[in-house]
Amino acid sequence: MKIRKKYLLYVLAFSSAILAALLSGIDVVIGQFLKNPLILGLSIFYFGFLMAIIFTGFFSISYKGKSIGERTIDPSFKKIRFPKKVEIKYHILSGAGNAIFTIGYFWLLILIKDPSLVLPFSQVVILYLVIIESITEKNTPTLIEIQSSVIVTLGAILGSISLSGTISLESLVIVFLVINPGWALQSIYQRKIKMMKINNRPNDSLNIRLWNVAFACLFTMVFVIIYDFYSGSNNFIESLYAIINQFGWLSLVGIGTFFSYIFYIRALGIGKASVTQAVKSSVIIFTIPVSIVLAYFGYINPISTDPALIIIRFSGIVLMLLGIISFALTLTKAYIFIKMKPGYPIEKTMQKIWDIKGVNRVTAVAGDYDFIVKIHTRTLVKGYERILRKIESIEGIKEYKWQSVLKEWENI
Template sequence: MKIRRKYLFYLLAFSSSIIAALISGIDVILEKYLKNPFVFGLSIFYFGLLIAVFFTIFFSISYKGKSIGERTIDPSFKKIRLLKKEELKYHILAGAGNAILTFGYFWLLILIRDPSLVLPFSQVVILYLVIIESITEKNTPTLVEIQSSVIVTLGAILGSISLSGTINLESLAIVFLIVNPGWVLQSVYQRKLKMMRINNKSNDAINIRMWNVAFACFFTIVFVIVYDLYTGTSNFVESLNAFVNHFGLLTLVGIGAFFSYVFYIRALGIGKASITQAVKSSIIIFAIPVSIALAYFGFIDPISTDPVLILIRFSGIILMLLGLISFALTLTKAYIFIKMRPGYPIEVTMQKLWDINGVDRVTAVAGDYDFIVKIRTRTLVKGYERILRKVESIEGIKQYKWQSVLKEWENI
């Protein structure tokens, strides 16, 4: 089945948000039974790992020459596999990011029982990603991307703001220095893993998720055991008891988290981490019906009807939607077809073309043309200034043709 790539990206990111919003509701119910955040977090990781292994094995079952996972979830997936040597470093970093993020969240819960006033600031992670990308990514963020990211971030903060809960300098420091960097570490290295070629094919989201949760689980267990030994508590043993006592709800959370992350990782393979994260922040909108349902059944306090708070949140959601629409509508793609003069080495020209910012793919071809270059840019003016001028300056190029892409479909 072929679908427009842009739609696929938004479909994946929004699906991930919807599932995450649903499991956040189950989290709230579970918190009623598992008051200790260490026990709660660890037991979720145990189930996360078990469910990830179970589904990865299930999706590996082959049917008419293709695995179920390849047919339904990710076309890059073949079967469950061990890690390649080159992936190990990235998995350790992504797993550590997941564990650091979880650790920061636990710390917040211990420090202030209700962190709802500081947690909206975790949305600033989008801006962290923009900064990281401007340093590390080949395609540095454009002005439109920075503007839209700021709009979405501010919208997400306002959209999820709470007037209850505690705020202090220490809790804000935990969000800005531990929770957000942990999430950045996880997102950046999951994207690097998704962009890797394994056995000449794109890396698949299912194996990435399974190994990420395995590393995160391992790091968290080590941390909790060290913490227990240091403080004399028995969080690790209690987490094993919780594993047995709350099987049903924890299984639901594990299943939800698995699919939410698999979709998120697949989206990371299409769009930049900052833009994927910006779309994922729509969880704030999808969490509204979940909160209403939880309040209706008495799991949380009734939702505030304070008109000021409603106005602030509504404004935040509008801002966020405007930012997301701006991301969706400003991307321009094009092909440049290039003919070369004889006597210029292909490898050298390919590298020169690849070094141009905005170039997504350089292909050496046999036929009428010598190279086909795929471009992604936010504005056509930038396409001329930043790309065509540089193409023109490459030695040996005889002729080039710019063909703007109007619509595009791709295999799911």
């Protein structure tokens, strides 16, 4: 099955958000049985790792020359494998980010039983990602991307804000200096791994998820063991008992989390981390029906009918949708076909073209043209003029043609 590549990012990110919303409801139910957040978090990691091994192994089974995973989940997937040497450092950093985020989240639950007033500020991670991309990536975020990111962030905060719960300086420090940096670290390095080519194929999301959860589980285990040693508690041992006592619920979380992350990692391979995270923040919209069901069965307090709160949340959801629509409508891709004059060095010219902001790929080819340049921008008019001025300033270019991409298709 094929889909326009322009929309695949949103299909994957929305799918991840829907699964994350359903998982948040299951987390609440499990929390009724496992009161200690450290035990809950570590036991979920155990099952996350177990399910990742089982599903990655299953999807590695070959059928008519292709693996089941290649046919159904990720066209880049071939089979389960150990990470290559070049990937390991990024897996460690990504796994560390996952562990930091998880530890920060459960630390917050230990500190304050009802963190609903402070957790919405975790959506500021979108702006963290924009800042990191501005510093580290060649194609820095455009003004439209920054504006849309700010709109989605504000909308996400307003859409999930609660007038109950408690707030303190310590809790805000945890959100801004532990939870958000942890998630940003995980997203940035997962994207770096996804953009790699392994064995002349694009890297696949299943192996990335497997090794991310493996390292994250290891780091979290080490943290819990050290915490137990200094506090005299038995969280590590009790988390092993929790596997047996809550096997059914934890299995559901492990399965759902596996597929949610698979979709998210695939989306990271298509769009920037900030854009992908902004679209995934729509989880706030999808948690509304989940919260209604949980409130109906008595797992959480009844949903507030305060008119002021309803207006605030509705305004936040509208802002989020406007920001996401802005991302979708402003994306432009194009190809530039370039002919060179004889006698000019190919490698130096390629490097000059590559240095232009907005250029995603430069390929030297045989035939009527010497280079094919792939363009990715969100500012068509100004971006078009700026890129062509740069092209015209490169010595040795004889002629060029700009061809905008109207439709682009990709296997789901």
